[in-house]
Amino acid sequence: MFGAPVVVREKDLILKKTLLLIDGSNFIFRAYHALPPLSTSTGTPTNAIRGFLSMLRVLMKDVPTDYVACVVDPKGKTFRSDIYPDYKANRPPMPEDLSVQIPLIFEGVQKEGIPFLQIPGIEADDTIGTLTKKAVAEGFNVVIATGDKDFAQLVNDNVLLVNTMGKDNSWLNSEGVEKKFGVPPEKIIDFLALMGDKIDNVPGVPKCGEKTAAKWITEFGSVDGVIENAEKVKGKIGENLRSALGFLPIARQLVTIKTDADLSAEVPSLESLKLKTPNRTELLDYYNKLEFRSWAKELKKTDVPGEVKPLETSTTAQKRAAVGAAPVEGDTLDLFSQEQESETERTLEIITDKAKAKELAAHLEDLVTKDGFEFYVLADGSSQQEYMPVGVAFGTTDGKTSYVPIDNDVLLAQGLTLGTFKEIFGRVLEHKKPIKCGYDTKYMKHVFANVGINLAGVSDDVMLESYVLEAHRSHTIEKLAANWLKYELRGEEELLGKGAKKLSFSQVSVEKAAEFASERVFIVSRLNRLFKKALSDDAKLEKIYRDIEMPLSDVLFKMEQNGVLIDTKLLDQQTAQLNTKARELEEQAFEVAGENFKLSSPKQLGEILFDKMGVVLEGAKPKKTISGNYSTSEEVLSELAENYPLAKIALEYRTITKLVTTYTEKLPKMVDPKDGRVHTTFEQAVAVTGRLSSTNPNLQNIPIRTEEGRKVREAFISASGCKLISADYSQIELRIMAHLSADKRLVEAFKNNEDIHRATAAEVFGKERDKVTPNDRRIAKVINFGLMYGMSPFGLAKNLGIGRDEAKNYINKFFARFPGVHDYMERTRALADRQGYVETTFGRRLWLPEIHAGGARRAAAERAAINAPMQGTAADLIKLSMIAVQKWIEEKGLKSKLILQIHDELIMEVPEAEVDLVKENLPKIMDSVTELHVPLIAEVGVGDNWEAAH
Structure with a gap:
């Protein structure tokens, strides 16, 4: 990229007639890949249809005009195939579940009243190029809606590109094209010819990317100039260029969009591209057929019998769908259909006066008995033990935000001193009634803890709400704003810069810091309204959020504060x-x-x-x-x-x-240096299975299969007068497999406390338990764990070093003896295919975006579908254990403390006087957090260091 594109909002368009041209082929694939599988009760897939029409709704709101055309590629070859027979030859076949939706998408576009064009023998690009030229000649402005850079060649003073579904949410004019690609629109054809196009199988110069192509065009003027000066280009890239010289003129032909195609039969005049009034009855039938209940309900409310206005609304849910957010509950993209975008304008007041600060604190305390408030903290520092607050933004439901800068420079202070801030706001921040909402509040607890404020009463955390709803997506606040609110939120880098010249928050002006923080607190408020509604409509997900993730956040904060002593x-x-x-x-x-x-x-x-x-x-x-x-x-x-x-x-x-x-x-x-401890950060909203991860440093990946790796754990030691106690769930994922599959033999083996690998070996090899050899048990162990991860006969053969037929025979024997496991796997694959996700025992939803992909990607998604419920349930169990153990510690008033969580293991630092009590009760607590078909067993060890306790 060569800098941010120029953003041109619709208000900047000259208000003369505008033609909106929609690259429908581009939209179809974006819609298909944006949403997880959805289908009607009869099995008709609908995710691409729903996503496509949602995108149109957003677009029609963003580009208000009466002249529109949705253009898609025709079937069969076009003139480019005559020029180059391998044109588009590498494209994989369309996924079957998408191909069946294509006719329904076309039907929906037409029923919505949008002119639809699919012209035989003429690609969508050329149809759009020709219409663009014609419209400009007749005095129109043209807006081309696409994510395809090829259309940049058409941009001029009367033609803009819009990509409202992209992260830029941008309108590109000529200046924007040049900033984005490094060349002006009139050079884009040469730019594309040099790079080639992998999607369309157009060879360019091997290893020539955007920067190189732009550099050559700047230096030599055009493809012709590059060809003439090819000998001047040195190195490997020069060799690549010279090897491609013969094809470059053809490549230029292939990437050039035609502007003179014969469209006279399909588009006799631009007046034929005016929006049409949809037939209400036909549109309602269409919605009902595809079970788009929210849109059908919306349509039924129209006042004019038999007719409905052309598609023109854009609810939060539709915008959310258009930017690729998964539905929250099956086919219910209508979940937020009643949640229209807030018309409330955000106001900002910067408070540096002590009297004003007291008024704000009193107002916030008054909200303890009402709606509560949102907050967002800006802090400087390089580690969680050093973060210091620079300012705090507070937001209330009326859209008002207040920013309180904190400055310890008493003589030149631009805000309240830290002491004054604590005096005025400490009470409301420490109030335990749950009325505060923030983003990544665990981090903010560290910031406040470092200055002696014990932040309490956090009711909601939008990062965790998002994680519970859509674990497979990014949960940065910028992404959440874009995905759910279609709002472009500035990142830290934009404010502070990056690299060696990066500023701290205390180095930017109070005004800029205030705007940055207040904008975020406003977004937190908007997101929380949406997320709370989504969670309240799904009892299982709300329970995951309220009973696991929110209380766990406080436990993790305490563990991070505790740290672990290092030798x-x-x-x-x-x-x-x-x-x-x-x-x-x-x-x-x-x-x-x-x-x-x-x-x-x-x-x-x-x-x-x-x-x-x-x-x-x-x-x-x-x-x-x-x-x-x-x-x-x-x-x-x-x-x-x-x-x-x-x-x-x-x-x-x-x-x-x-x-x-x-x-x-x-x-x-x-x-x-203050306590001799390492303080890792437990990442709560990263792993799609619900597992925790550890960073700065990562303590979860210390290798334990080698002697050297185990020695590293000897350096994690207990404090003087204390011991480390480790509690580890025994064979937890196999136990969960037994629970989920309810296989009688597997369940009985665990209930009888048998050696599960020996029991499996006896079943697979048809031997008495006491006749099972160590090698039999080794093979059974590989089978047990391999099948949990969806291992194929090929994988098992490779793992055991045996032939594929022998491996297949082992698997067949296993399934013959444990049919419940086989049934579970088949049910799970079918369920994943049907709904696009699987669930843990507790209802945590695990999305599988690749489940309808082809080949290896689908196979990997099916393996994940089988394993994810086990990993996810194990993650939920250890989280519930952490919450229960911390509660027990506090209820008993113990000095023992949780210090680490590594996969299925908890590690505590325990005073010697409490060792016997903890050793006795810790496994009982862990074993009783839930009831499965098989018993849970936590094994406990005690030692002076982690390795000795394990």
Whole structure:
């Protein structure tokens, strides 16, 4: 990108006649991929139809005009196929569930009163190009709605591009095109010819991207100029250019949009492109047929019998659908149909006066008994233990926002001093009645805690609301504003900059900081209204939010504050030992290779392995990656390690050096000098399965299968007079599999506390339990865990090192003995296919956006569909345990504290006087958070360090 595009709102258009041309083919695929699968009660898929018509509703609101055409590509070949037979030859076949929706989309466009064009032999681009030229000649402005950059070649003083469904929400004029692509509209054809078009299978210059194409055109003027000066371009890209010279004139023909196609039969005049009044009865039948209940309900309310106004509304829900947000409850995009966009204007008051601040605090305290308020905090600092508040924005339901700057420069203060702020606002912020709403409030609790304010009474967190509703999407506040409110919210980078020149919030003007924070608090208020409505309409999701995610946020805050004590001297010793080991491995590698090289370089390792040593993978030298190098990924090296010593050495070297750079060398630098502890951040709204993740530092990925990895855990120690206690759910995902499948044999095995892998081996191999060999048990263990992750016979064969037929036989035997598991898997695949998501035992919704994709992507989505309910249920269980344990600690007044959560394991730091009490009660609490068909068992260990307690 060459800078932000120029944004031209509709109010900037010259108010003469405007023709809106909609790139329908582009919209169809965007609509299909934006929404998860939806279908009618009879099984007709409707996600693309619903998404497409929702997009049109948004567009018709954003571009008010009476002249419109929705244009789509025709079936069959066009003149470009005559020029280049391979044009569009690499396009995969249209997904079946989309192809059946296409006629219904076309029908819907026409019933909505929008002129529809699909002209045989003429691509949509050329139809739009021709209509654009004709309209400008007749005195129209033209707006082309598309996400396709090819149309930038048509932009001029009378032609704009609009991409209201994109993240820019922008209108591009000529200046905007040049800023976006680096070349003006009249050079776009040459620009596209140099780059080529992968989607349409138009070859360009290999490895020539936007920057290179723009640079060449700027330097040489055009494709012709580039061809004439090709010898001047040096390096590999120059070689690529010279290899493509013969095709560049053809590429230019292929990417040029025609503006002189014969449309006279279909469009005798532009008056034929005027919006039509829809027939109310026909449109209502169409909505009812596709079970679009909200639109049918809306239509029934129209006052004029038999007629309805052309499509012109744009509710929050429709805008949300248009930018790709998943529906919240099956086919109910009408969930927010009554929630019209607020007409309330946002007001802002900057409060630097002590008397005014007291008035605001009194008003906020008054809201404790009423609607509550929203808040947003700006802070500076590099870690959660150092964040300091710079200002706080408060918002109320009337649209009023107030920004209170905080400044400790007593002489030149631009706001309240920290002491004054605490004196005035501390009471209302610490009030425990749940009336406060924010975004990422766990972070804000740290900010306030660092200055002695114990933030309490948080009723809602829009980040967590979004996570519960749509875990698979981004939950940044900017994305939420765009997806749900179609609002372009400025990011921090826009205000503060980036890199070495990035400012802090205290370095920008109070006015700019105030506007930034108040805009966010206003968005928080709007989002919270929508999210609360969505959650209240789904009892299971609301329970996940209210009973798990919100209380867990407070537990995680306490754990992050607690931190974990680190033995830095031990880690320094381990670093020295590991570095010595790494040097020894390098020497071994040099000896095997017969020369010195950089073992840490994937490129050099690949060249040694595959070029010099002639190593083969599956009988042949592997192909190079897109970077031009051989892959030496962990997967590749693991396959080679058994037969090629250098691959085995390289794997071990990587493991050792990663331990050094990620843990033994890095962790001591992350210790807080105030308490000698490392304070990780638990990310609550990242993993789609509901699992927590750990960052800064990541403590969840310390390898435990190697001796060196386990030694790292020895550096996590207890404080003087304390022990570490670890509690880990035993075989939790297998137990959940037994619960979900309700397979009788599997359930009984767990109820009888049997060795589940031995029990499986006995069933699969038809042996008595005491006759099962260690190898039998090993195979059964691989089968148990493999099937949980949807492993195929090929995967099992590869894992066990056996033939595919033998692996298939093992799987067949397993399913014959555990038919409930097979039935569960088949039911789950069908359910995922039908509704686009699966659920945990507790009702957490796990979306599968790729479930209707083709080939490997669909297969991966089906595997995820089987495993996600198990991972997600396990995540819910450990979260419920954390909440229950923290509640027990507080009720008993104990000094013990939770310090870490790693997958299915909880780690506590416990005073020696409380060890016996915690050791006895911790597993009881964890085992009783819910009832499954099989017992939950938490195993407990005690030690002076994490490894010893495990």
